[in-house]
Amino acid sequence: MADTLISEDAAEERDELSALERISCHVHRRWAHECISSPVHVIVVTGHRWCRRCEAEAFVAVDEVSGSVDVVCTRCREAPGTAATRQIIRTCRASLAAAFGREQARVPAA
Ligand SMILES: [Zn+2]
Numbered sequence: 001m002a003d004t005l006i007s008e009d010a011a012e013e014r015d016e017l018s019a020l021e022r023i024s025c026h027v028h029r030r031w032a033h034e035c036i037s038s039p040v041h042v043i044v045v046t047g048h049r050w051c052r053r054c055e056a057e058a059f060v061a062v063d064e065v066s067g068s069v070d071v072v073c074t075r076c077r078e079a080p081g082t083a084a085t086r087q088i089i090r091t092c093r094a095s096l097a098a099a100f101g102r103e104q105a106r107v108p109a110a
């Protein structure tokens, strides 16, 4: 964890990595999937954890066993169909995989 955090901090400083593409969180110093539920990670402007249609917060359901990540609006119960939602799913899956090692994080065939 510490290694990833340090290397992502450095990459972000060099403008090589977007803060939103990180799999470790600079604010909480944890894996992205562990603190994505924090209010800090609602970004209305970009649509991160935000449903524009309802103007409501969305929550992220992370299943550490299956490695699945879902973003669901608290009002309409649908996933906001935005690039930001896809980015959250991508980074949380990647952080899950990094946290548990590739073997366990592999998506089951079923
Ligand atoms: Zn965080």
Ligand SMILES: [Zn+2]
Pocket (backbone or CB within 6 Å): 051, 052, 053, 054, 055, 056, 073, 074, 075, 076, 077, 078
């Ligand atoms: Zn909604």
